[in-house]
Amino acid sequence: MKSLPKAVFFDRDGTLNVDTGYVHDSENLIWMPGALEIVSDLTAAGWLVFVVTNQSGVARGYYTEEEVVKLHEWMNKRFAENGGHVTEFFYCPHLPEAKIAKYNITCECRKPGPQMILKAFEYYNIHKNRAFLFGDGKRDIEAAERAGIPGFLFHGGNIREFVHNNLPRTKD
Template sequence: MNRPAVFFDRDGVLNEDIGYLHERTKFRWTPGAREAVKAVNDVGYLAFVVTNQSGVARGLYEEADVRDLHAWMAEELAAVGAHVDAFEYCPHHPEATVEPYRRSCMCRKPGPGMITNLMNRFQVDPVRSFLIGDRLTDVEAATRAGIRGYLFEGPDLQQFIRSRLSRTG
């Protein structure tokens, strides 16, 4: 049975976008972010994070740093009874300084790859699913994956998500 899902962009949606974030000491949740993930969980939707992480391609940090930060985020969410079903990230960039990461790929938003991979892996219902991002490239990725995309400009992610969940029922 296909389940609906909410795909969250990370930087600028779940946390303040400070540029190339990879350290938990610099991480700041956006207002209502943890509660928004819990609201998604409470209505039975899958919760995913899809994030471009070109800092890896630029040599600013390692993939292990991204995974460690995501594990820490999962712990923080668990403390409020929330969870993310899967974290996906794209470490590639066409102008990378780290050679193995220099490429154009379909997983880097606005490409739909991260979203479609999760949709296939978890048998997601595209009709009731949507993405929340803070850039037009996020919304474009959602459209290309066959789901709705919403632009989040603040201030409170919990209020924003509740109004979107009530529309999709």
């Protein structure tokens, strides 16, 4: 019998890349130290890697969903060049006080809501006992808790070292 997949969820801005404010193109993305390497390490070890990110810049009219998708595709190419792979990027473009009407909703996908994580559980047959989240904000940790998984609060530095020092060992 095949074992269920192991999964790591990352917040994006402030965890995989430096949060310089509404990052939406590759020219403005600065990798967090160790980001490319940790995705490679996890991929090589058989983990599914996901990104769950609030992108309120879409709702505010700063950039489009297409720009978010294009940036995520670019990021995954950089991960692949280093031997890594993000299985899927989940993002929430909503904001209750949004400038753009179609994004002006209260939803459960916007962290601290757990919906992005729960979608991955459903689509990829992930059990919460085999999943973890790393993020730089309280809303990331709350989303993890609401999804029933451990969350680790990253305060900056080298994300690869942080993950290796905090990721529980799992049996296969």
